[in-house]
Every structure is written in structure tokens, then in C-alpha cells.
Amino acid sequence: MSKRCAAAFFLAALLVSPTAAQAQIDDTSWGITAGVSPQWTVPGSLLAGLFDAQTLDVKGPEFRIGVIRGTTLGGEWGVSLIHKRLAKTSTLEVDGTNSVLSVVAQDAELIGVEVHRFFPFARAGTHVQIGVNLGGGVAQLRGFVTGTYQGTATTSFTLPFPDAFAVAGREIDWIPLGRAELAAAALVGERLKVRISGGFNMPGIQVVSVSFSYLLGQDR
């Protein structure tokens, strides 16, 4: 449903009638931003080694909200609160000293802060920008997972998410965030920009992400 809404909103943004240039906010101003990624995934073979895991299959939605500074026809930078929820089908197998702990997310999440900057490098018409969105930050591992040993009897422990890596001799409380996306932004009206992007979203990748940025500055 959210994908359909995002697509419809983007199409509407593309089709909206042009507004006079003098009504847009060309002076750099503050604004607010919010965004959603329906699903980010961590490719197992690529990053498993970083977490002392044999396999990694982690996915879930992402939500962002924050403040920005920029112009309607230029780029922007901002600071956002990031919430990445782990779907309950997310799994990883952590290599211990004696055994392999199969971990399944129960109520796990990443909450962090990220700084981003959108660099437009091309324009399509007067209302659409093409560019890259780069960002970085840090997120805390929170919530709970279930770790299971498979023997004659299966033995399952409910663990705080950071403790999932304890059997590998590590406790990971924080992980870095990174973002490198190809993006298209469309100006809707005088103050609202809708940006569709996709690409690298540490600790994974995302096919599509939708962001809304609303500038609060004075009209010219």
C-alpha cells in the first residue's frame, strides 16, 4: 500500500503544473523531512563476515524524520532520526567457539542518527532534479532476538539484540550507518520536494526509498 501511495504521489509531482519561479524558495532555508523505505535488506554473503556470522538474512522497513537546510531548486543537507525495524523473518547464524547460534529477530530494531546531503547534478525540466544522496551516521541495536541451538532437543534463548554476538566474543551495541543512493527529486508546489531514491543503505541495500522535504523559508 505504501509503495502505491509513493508512486502515485511521485506521478502527481511530475504532472503538477509548473509554478512561477519567483514563488519558489531560492534562498537557503530550514525545513523538515520525513521518509520511508518499504524494505532494506542485508545481502548475506557480503556482510556476514563483519558480524562473525555464517549467514545473514536481515530485512525490514526504515523510517526517517529530521530537519534539513536547502533550497527548492538546489541541494539540501539534513540530520535525521533513523528507525530500522528488523522483520521477524530476519535471521543470522553466529559462529561461536563451540557451536553455531541461529538467531531470529523477535522485536529487534536499529535506532540512530544520520546526516545526509543531496547533491543534484542534473535537472529534467524545471521541477525534477537528478542527483546522489550521501549520508552517514550511527545506530544502536535494540530489542530482542531468539538464539537457538539445534541438538536432540532445540534450546532457545531470548536475548537482547546486542548479546546475539556474545557467543562470538563480541557485543555489538552500535553500528555505523551509511547511505549512497541515486535519487530523483520533484518539486511539488512551492515548498515540498519529493525524492525517490535507491541504492546502498548501510548495513544493507534498498530498492526504493521515498523522502518528503518541506522548506519553511520566506517566499521571494
Added chain:
Amino acid sequence: MGTNIASSAQTVALRLALAAAVMTGATACSPGTLPGAPSSILVGGGAGRYNGAITYRRVGGAFTISEGSQTFNLSMVLRQVDQITGRFESAESSGSVQGVLTGDLAAGSFLATIFVATQARQANGTAVTCEGRGQVTGTLSGRNMSWTASSITYDNCPGLSASSAAQAVAVSPVPGDFAGRASMIITIVGGATVLRTTCPSGGAGYRFTVDMAETTGIDVTFDSSFLIEERRNFGALTSSTPDMPFREMKGGTRRSYEACSATPGTYQAFFSGSDANGNRFRVGTPLVTFAP
């Protein structure tokens, strides 16, 4: 004259009142008026503290242990359904027992696993603390408790094995504390006999929850792995030593984990570690039996 008579009567009344008050106080202090003589110790509720004697006999191994009678203090608590947990100490040993009780603490018998740390000396005279495990069978009759352990083997003292016998009398229904030592209590929620239901994966199986509690408020750190011993279909013993998924446990807190077996048999898990005061501990679940 009339005034003198009235004054005299008032004086007498005052003296009587004072005498009555003094007598009332004296009566309250009199040991002869206590509401009954102290009752004898009754065992049969949820716990008991026992004092007595324990002896160890070396059965094998090139170690020397004290084989004389040692003063023995045991505190035992009846946990869920039929499970008992106990802690004991003597002059040259200390440890815990976890098992299953048949009957009650006043008239019953128990089969338990004993974990004992025994002071021993090597052939060259070097003192060493040997950590042993064995099965103990005991009887409870009125205030009396006795147990025997025919074979205690010591993991860190190769070759050493010992037997043990203890007799003790209940001295209080309140379990004693062992100052400065953490107390890890491990029980099976719902009892040590598990009936067939459904495993979380969906198939039929024997599902149970193991509850781990520290009851004295002393933090504990578990060793990096724990031991699981299983008998599938009540056959040969198989063991595994998975990594301990959590190492730290705050004093006075509890954690639990779930297990499920698709086949009948037995299950027992053993944990070890150290408390915040540097004392080693070894504990285990009771022997869990999956009813066929």
C-alpha cells in the same frame, strides 16, 4: 475526722490501683505465662535447614581427601511441583544439589545431582579444589535426612572419584544463607516430567522452560560454555557444549530459556561460573524426563 477517713480511703484505692498495675506488668514478664512451650521443629512445608555430618570416601585417583566426619549444613527448598534445590557446606567441601522429590520433606525420598567442590591434595602435597558431580539418593523422615552418593567424579582432578554419605537433622524450616556466595537456582517450569505437546516449530514434541534465578543478590558470570546431556529414546548418553549465549547475570534477577525435544528421553543441562566475590559455582537442571 471525716476528712481523714476519706483521705485514707483514697490512699488505699490508689495503692490498690498501683499494686494491680505492678502485678499486671509482672505477669507479662513471667515466663510461666507464655502462651505455650516452644513447639518442635516441623518439616514438611517448603524448606528446611539441616545440621549433621558428612563423610567422603576416596574410591579412586591419586589425590587425598579428608575422609573423616565433617560438620554438615544443608538448606533445602522445595520448588515447583516436585523439584528440590539445596546448598550445603562442610569443613572441606561445599556445593549444591538439584533433583526430584517423591513424597514431601517430612516423608519422602529424592534423586538429585550433587555438585561439590572438595579440598584435595595431590601426591606431592599441593592443595587443589576438585569440582565433582554425581548422583545422590536421599530419604526424608520427620526431621531426619540422609543421603548417599556412590560415585562422585571430579572433572578437574583426573581419576579422582569418591563416595559420600550424610546424615542430618532439621533445625529450622527457614533455609540458611551462605554468606557471600551467590545462589543459582535452576528449575523446570511446571515440573521435571514433561508431557508431549507441540514444539515452537510446529511438530509434536516435549516443550519445557528452564528458569534460572540468582536469589542472594550477588552478580554472577557464567563460563563461556555450558553442558547439555541427553538420552534420546532413553538410549545412549550424548552430550554437547554449546557456547553460553549470555555471560552476565545480575544478582537477584532471573532468566529463562525454552527447549523442546521431538523424541522421548531425558535432558539435563549444567552451568558453571563465578560470583562477584570470586566463588566458583556449578549448578544444573534436575534430570528432565520426557514422558513416553
